[in-house]
Amino acid sequence: MKQILVISGKGGTGKTIVTGSFAALSKNKVMVDCDVDAADLHLLLHPDIKERHEFRAGSTAVIKNNLCKECGKCIQTCRFGAITSGFKIESFSCEGCGLCSRVCSYNAIIMEENIAGEWFISDTKYGPFVHAKLGIAEENSGKLVAKIRQVARELAEKQALDYVIIDGPPGIGCPVIASLSGVDCALIVTEPTLSGLHDAQRVIQVAKQFNISVKLVVNKYDLNLKMTTIIEESCYQQGVPVIGRIPFDKTVVQALVEGNTVVDYIQCASGDAIKRIWEELKD
Amino acid sequence: MIISVASGKGGTGKTTVAVNLALALKNIQFLDCDVEEPNAHIFLKPTIVKKKKAHVLVPEIDELKCNYCGKCMEVCAYHAIAVLPASENNKGNVLVFSNLCHGCGACSLLCPRVAIKEVEKEIGVIEIGKKSEMQFIQGCLNIGEAMSPPLIRQVKEHIDSARTVIIDAPPGTSCPVITAVKGSDFCVLVTEPTPFGLNDLILAVEVLRKLEIPFGVVINRADIGDGKVEDYCCKEGIIVLMRIPFSKEIAKAYSCGKTILSISPEFNRDFQDMYVRIGTLINKN
Numbered sequence: 228m229k230q231i232l233v234i235s236g237k238g239g240t241g242k243t244i245v246t247g248s249f250a251a252l253s254k255n256k257v258m259v260d261c262d263v264d265a266a267d268l269h270l271l272l273h274p275d276i277k278e279r280h281e282f283r284a285g286s287t288a289v290i291k292n293n294l295c296k297e298c299g300k301c302i303q304t305c306r307f308g309a310i311t312s313g314f315k316i317e318s319f320s321c322e323g324c325g326l327c328s329r330v331c332s333y334n335a336i337i338m339e340e341n342i343a344g345e346w347f348i349s350d351t352k353y354g355p356f357v358h359a360k361l362g363i364a365e366e367n368s369g370k371l372v373a374k375i376r377q378v379a380r381e382l383a384e385k386q387a388l389d390y391v392i393i394d395g396p397p398g399i400g401c402p403v404i405a406s407l408s409g410v411d412c413a414l415i416v417t418e419p420t421l422s423g424l425h426d427a428q429r430v431i432q433v434a435k436q437f438n439i440s441v442k443l444v445v446n447k448y449d450l451n452l453k454m455t456t457i458i459e460e461s462c463y464q465q466g467v468p469v470i471g472r473i474p475f476d477k478t479v480v481q482a483l484v485e486g487n488t489v490v491d492y493i494q495c496a497s498g499d500a501i502k503r504i505w506e507e508l509k510d
Numbered sequence: 511m512i513i514s515v516a517s518g519k520g521g522t523g524k525t526t527v528a529v530n531l532a533l534a535l536k537n538i539q540f541l542d543c544d545v546e547e548p549n550a551h552i553f554l555k556p557t558i559v560k561k562k563k564a565h566v567l568v569p570e571i572d573e574l575k576c577n578y579c580g581k582c583m584e585v586c587a588y589h590a591i592a593v594l595p596a597s598e599n600n601k602g603n604v605l606v607f608s609n610l611c612h613g614c615g616a617c618s619l620l621c622p623r624v625a626i627k628e629v630e631k632e633i634g635v636i637e638i639g640k641k642s643e644m645q646f647i648q649g650c651l652n653i654g655e656a657m658s659p660p661l662i663r664q665v666k667e668h669i670d671s672a673r674t675v676i677i678d679a680p681p682g683t684s685c686p687v688i689t690a691v692k693g694s695d696f697c698v699l700v701t702e703p704t705p706f707g708l709n710d711l712i713l714a715v716e717v718l719r720k721l722e723i724p725f726g727v728v729i730n731r732a733d734i735g736d737g738k739v740e741d742y743c744c745k746e747g748i749i750v751l752m753r754i755p756f757s758k759e760i761a762k763a764y765s766c767g768k769t770i771l772s773i774s775p776e777f778n779r780d781f782q783d784m785y786v787r788i789g790t791l792i793n794k795n
Contacts, residue, residue: 238522398547
């Protein structure tokens with residue numbers, strides 16, 4: 228069983244487009260969407276949700292005003308500026324450490340567990356799909372990613388699947404780190420821009436900390452051939468194989484608007500490129 | 511006035527809009543709060559005059575004082591401390607997982623033996639610079655660090671309220687974005703007219719409504735995709751501040767680190783008009 232993660236560093240390079248096509252091309256796998264606070268893969272996979280689960284993580288302080296003596300000890304102690312001068316908790320600032328509730332001499336503060344989101348196991352025409360939705364303005368996206376990764380792995384083991392294919396989040400922070408943990412291969416999708424190069428360099432460094440196979444493809448490569456070459460040369464210097472180039476193709480957006488993966492739509496240059504990339508990646 | 515530029519979906523053009531808006535205006539302070547992947551410097555090309563390390567506080571246990579009672583582990587909400595109690599054959603052990611630590615101070619405050627002090631752990635770098643009259647500040651998270659909000663907060667400590675502050679926010683809708691946009695007078699949401707753009711715009715709008723920050727939308731690559739983003743904005747009464755057409759010239763310029771204004775100076779007027787409109791919307795609010 229091989230776990231393949233698609234990441235980018237920079238947002239908007241085409242991770243979900245590529246992963247959606249991998250869903251159509253691969254057999255005997257489970258798909259996972261780890262971009263939990265801006266999940267889009269379901270718009271290509273059209274899931275039929277079979278299981279819904281609450282995701283509980285962290286907690287938020289609640290001040291019981293009838294017990295509060297307004298001594299201000301909680302405000303002094305809170306490192307996150309989450310308690311207003313009017314003794315109300317600003318839930319977006321509260322990091323759930325619980326220190327205020329411990330220092331309050333009047334037991335006026337309790338910690339309430341957060342329902343931070345939901346995760347789902349769904350059927351799709353491409354096979355099983357594990358995905359999630361983080362609650363609005365919630366934290367703990369890394370924990371939710373870790374949860375759905377675990378669920379997907381267990382499902383793959385139980386059903387003796389060959390692949391777990393994961394649409395990753397942008398950036399390099401905790402959701403990306405949680406996505407990288409335990410994968411066999413990270414495929415970086417970048418674009419031929421200075422921003423794409425800069426951000427790919429950083430995510431390559433993060434991925435390399437995990438001692439896994441790291442590969443790269445350049446999407447919309449023909450928008451700037453010179454930058455494409457610079458990126459490929461840089462990857463070569465770092466021992467990161469470049470396993471494909473996808474041309475800029477207006478068909479991608481047309482397919483997306485109709486809710487189709489590129490390879491399920493009409494035969495086109497970008498679809499052909501993604502097919503070749505999957506052939507390189509799958510073994 | 512503090513204007514943040516966010517999106518939900520990555521790659522819609524936040525940095526493009528933030529950078530070009532900043533260049534079209536005067537008396538600007540630009541804060542790049544996309545600390546995991548800061549890119550604005552590629553386009554603004556500021557001269558950096560100061561670099562400083564950014565830290566968070568993490569616990570350090572004095573094992574001469576520690577009796578492995580486990581109180582610190584009990585009070586840590588993030589499982590950032592593990593205590594193995596002393597036994598016949600072992601003296602006991604304390605492990606700190608500083609990556610998980612939020613720096614709340616609970617362990618050091620509540621340790622009955624006063625055996626915990628807080629020490630600085632480096633998480634990234636803050637760079638301060640200028641481009642002509644514009645002040646520029648960026649945060650850059652160290653590779654391997656998991657949490658960006660502490661660094662974003664430290665970047666925002668430099669806010670100069672005598673200037674118009676423009677904040678380039680990270681993608682997504684969770685805590686890094688919240689930390690970046692919190693306290694803004696207005697947020698510009700940059701989207702694209704595709705199903706992904708619409709899906710993530712809806713999430714971003716929910717966040718801003720929860721934070722009670724007034725906002726408007728810029729539709730980038732406005733002539734591709736479909737009309738559903740426009741329909742959504744119309745139905746929700748959301749102001750579309752600007753529409754930027756898809757242009758291979760703009761895309762090519764972007765790929766080389768050039769701004770829209772440098773190749774199409776007529777956009778100066780559009781960005782200035784958007785700023786005036788934002789001012790009106792803030793006052794209305």
